[in-house]
Amino acid sequence: EAQVTQNPRYLITVTGKKLTVTCSQNMNHEYMSWYRQDPGLGLRQIYYSMNVEVTDKGDVPEGYKVSRKEKRNFPLILESPSPNQTSLYFCASSPYSPTNYGYTFGSGTRLTVV
Amino acid sequence: DQQVKQNSPSLSVQEGRISILNCDYTNSMFDYFLWYKKYPAEGPTFLISISSIKDKNEDGRFTVFLNKSAKHLSLHIVPSQPGDSAVYFCAAYLTTSGTYKYIFGTGTRLKVLA
Numbered sequence: 001e002a003q004v005t006q007n008p009r010y011l012i013t014v015t016g017k018k019l020t021v022t023c024s025q026n027m028n029h030e031y032m033s034w035y036r037q038d039p040g041l042g043l044r045q046i047y048y049s050m051n052v053e054v055t056d057k058g059d060v061p062e063g064y065k066v067s068r069k070e071k072r073n074f075p076l077i078l079e080s081p082s083p084n085q086t087s088l089y090f091c092a093s094s095p096y097s098p099t100n101y102g103y104t105f106g107s108g109t110r111l112t113v114v
Numbered sequence: 115d116q117q118v119k120q121n122s123p124s125l126s127v128q129e130g131r132i133s134i135l136n137c138d139y140t141n142s143m144f145d146y147f148l149w150y151k152k153y154p155a156e157g158p159t160f161l162i163s164i165s166s167i168k169d170k171n172e173d174g175r176f177t178v179f180l181n182k183s184a185k186h187l188s189l190h191i192v193p194s195q196p197g198d199s200a201v202y203f204c205a206a207y208l209t210t211s212g213t214y215k216y217i218f219g220t221g222t223r224l225k226v227l228a
Contacts, residue, residue: 004157033216042120042203042220043158056213090157098216099146099207102160 002027006091006106013081013113021076021109023091031094032074033058033103034066036087043090049074081113117141118206120219128227133191135222137204140185144206149178149189152201152221161202162189194226 004025013019025032033048035058045058049068063085065077074093078085088110092103119138127133137147145166150158164171164178164187171178177190191198201221208215 035218040220042118043205043218045216048214048216050214059215059217092157097207097209097214099148099165100163102148102150102163103158103216105157105159107155107157 002104004091004093004104004106006089006109008109009107010110011112013111015082015113016080019078019081019111021078021089021091021111023074023076023106024072025074025091025093025104026072027093027095027104028071029093029095029104030071031096031098031103032068033092033094033098034064034074034076035090035092036060037090037108038087046076046089081111083113085111086113087111116220118204118217118219120202120204120222122222123220124223124225126225126227127194129196130193133189133194133198133224133226135189135191135202135204135224137187137189137219138185139187139206141206141208142182142185143210144208146207147178147180147187148205148207149176150203150205150218151198152203158203191224194224196226196228199224199226 034046035043047066049055091106148163149161152158180187203221204219
């Protein structure tokens with residue numbers, strides 16, 4: 001089944017403890033992206049990647065890192081999480097620029113930082 | 115600075131009637147506009163898109179209209195079905211100097227009443 005897989009689905013962590021949210025797609029898509037969803041703010045882009053080893057900042061990149069060492073994986077790294085990073089995170093992928101066919105999204109990761 | 119706005123947080127419609135979801139934007143350089151649907155505990159799913167050079171695109175029960183002079187787009191669902199009850203996000207895309215922006219609105223919750 002063609003899909004974007006995120007892990008974990010739920011995570012509670014403490015301030016300052018490094019964590020990684022994994023994202024993997026099995027559709028050989030070029031484009032991948034991370035979004036966070038917060039009440040009243042919609043989905044905001046954190047980072048995106050247009051190909052292997054090519055990443056760029058979205059609108060809210062502060063406090064996050066990403067890497068794209070291989071086409072299928074695009075992990076999101078929080079080096080020192082803070083409570084304001086408590087949010088619902090989505091990974092997404094698209095075969096080319098996400099215009100005619102849009103993004104395929106994962107099911108989300110709900111992160112709580114205490 | 116919210117470049118893509120969905121001013122109605124919620125909408126209720128009777129089954130079989132038309133649902134009209136609205137979206138306003140501020141940047142006339144957007145190349146594409148898209149609509150996504152989101153059910154609880156799932157990622158958004160792509161519905162329909164429209165290029166900035168068109169004013170209408172249709173796919174089954176879903177039609178998107180674009181009014182560039184008013185910087186306004188709308189999604190029409192006809193006829194509405196209970197399974198259409200979800201949160202709908204509009205998104206706008208632009209590419210510039212080898213990078214791209216993909217901006218979502220805050221969403222409108224549609225409830226279709228049986």
